[in-house]
Amino acid sequence: MVMLSYKLQVREYYEALGVRYLDLYLRDSVLGYLRAAEALRTRGLRILDIGCGVGVGAGLLSGSASRYVCLDIACGVLRYANSLPGVDVVCADAALLPIRPGSIDYALLINVVNAETDGEAILREALSLGARVYAESPRALDNELIRYLIPRVGFNTTN
Numbered sequence: 001m002v003m004l005s006y007k008l009q010v011r012e013y014y015e016a017l018g019v020r021y022l023d024l025y026l027r028d029s030v031l032g033y034l035r036a037a038e039a040l041r042t043r044g045l046r047i048l049d050i051g052c053g054v055g056v057g058a059g060l061l062s063g064s065a066s067r068y069v070c071l072d073i074a075c076g077v078l079r080y081a082n083s084l085p086g087v088d089v090v091c092a093d094a095a096l097l098p099i100r101p102g103s104i105d106y107a108l109l110i111n112v113v114n115a116e117t118d119g120e121a122i123l124r125e126a127l128s129l130g131a132r133v134y135a136e137s138p139r140a141l142d143n144e145l146i147r148y149l150i151p152r153v154g155f156n157t158t159n
Contacts, residue, residue, distance in 0.1 A: 003117070003118060006117055006118070007073060007093060007118070010073060010074075011073050011074050013074075014053065014072070014073070014074035014076075014077055015074045015075070015076045015077065017077075018054075018076065018077065019054060019080070021053055021054050021077065022054065022056075025053070025111065026056065028111055028138055029053065029056040029057070029110060029111060030056060030060070032110035032111055032136055033056060033057040033060045033061060033108075033110055034060065035136065036057075036061075036108055036110065036134045036136075037060065037061055037064075039134065040106055040132070040134055042061055042064055042065050042106060043064045043065070044064070044065070044066050045065055045066060045105040045106055046065065046066055046067040046068075046069075046103065046104045046105045046106070047061065047062075047065045047067070047068050047069065047104065047105065047106050047107075047108060048069045048071060048097075048099060048104045048106070048107045048108070048126075048129070048131070049061075049068065049069065049070045049071065049108045049110075050071050050094045050097070050107055050108065050109050050112055050122070050126060051071070051072055051073075051094055051109060051110070051111070051112030051122075052070035052071060052072050052078075052081055053072060053074075053077055054077050054080040054081065055070050055077075055078075055080050055081025055082075055084060055087065057070075057108060057110060058070050058081045058084050058087045059084060062084055062085075062086050062087050063086070065086075067086075067088070067104075068086060068087050068088070069087075069088045069089070069090060069099075069104070070082075070087055070088070070089045070090070071089075071090045071091075071092055071094065071097070071099075072089075072091065072092075073091070073092065073093050073094065074091075075091035078090075078091055094109075094112065094118075094122040094125065094126070095118050095121040095122050095125050096125065097125050097126070097128075097129065099129055101128065101129050101130045102129070102130050103129070104129060104131045105131055105132065106131055106132050106133070106134060107126040107129055107131045107132070107133045107134070108134050108135075109122065109123070109126060109133065109134070109135035109136075110135075110136060111136070111137055111138060112135070112137075113135055113137050113142045113145060113146055114137075114142060115139075115141045115142045115144065115145040116141070119142060119145050120145060120149065123135065123145065123146065123149045123150065124149065127149065127150065133150050135150065
């Protein structure tokens with residue numbers, strides 16, 4: 001019940017934040033997606049952007065991907081990503097992905113993993129898709145969890 005309460009709080013926070021998200025997180029998001037693009041060479045691939053927020057990654061990467069899917073628990077923020085051509089949106093909990101294994105090439109988790117809450121469950125769910133997983137966080141604790149769970153898959157740390 002505690003985790004459900006946490007997830008509802010996260011959803012409410014980002015729903016209320018809306019485009020003000022950009023004022024707080026734009027720089028970290030853009031840098032994370034640029035590092036992912038550089039590391040992954042996403043041209044022509046199917047990408048799932050888990051915890052996409054307002055769609056910063058979609059704005060930067062969807063033009064080179066064969067398919068770009070934005071997924072976020074806060075349904076309201078997806079309206080921005082939904083306005084981008086060639087971008088599909090899914091409102092769902094990242095720890096319970098409604099995505100068929102094998103249907104994507106890369107799962108991106110940029111500034112999404114929180115080692116103190118459901119970060120491990122989210123990473124394990126992303127890994128269950130059979131895709132390569134790229135994850136990074138501005139927090140060292142989160143990056144330790146990322147390195148532990150995906151040691152041979154592309155990741156980058158900012159701390």
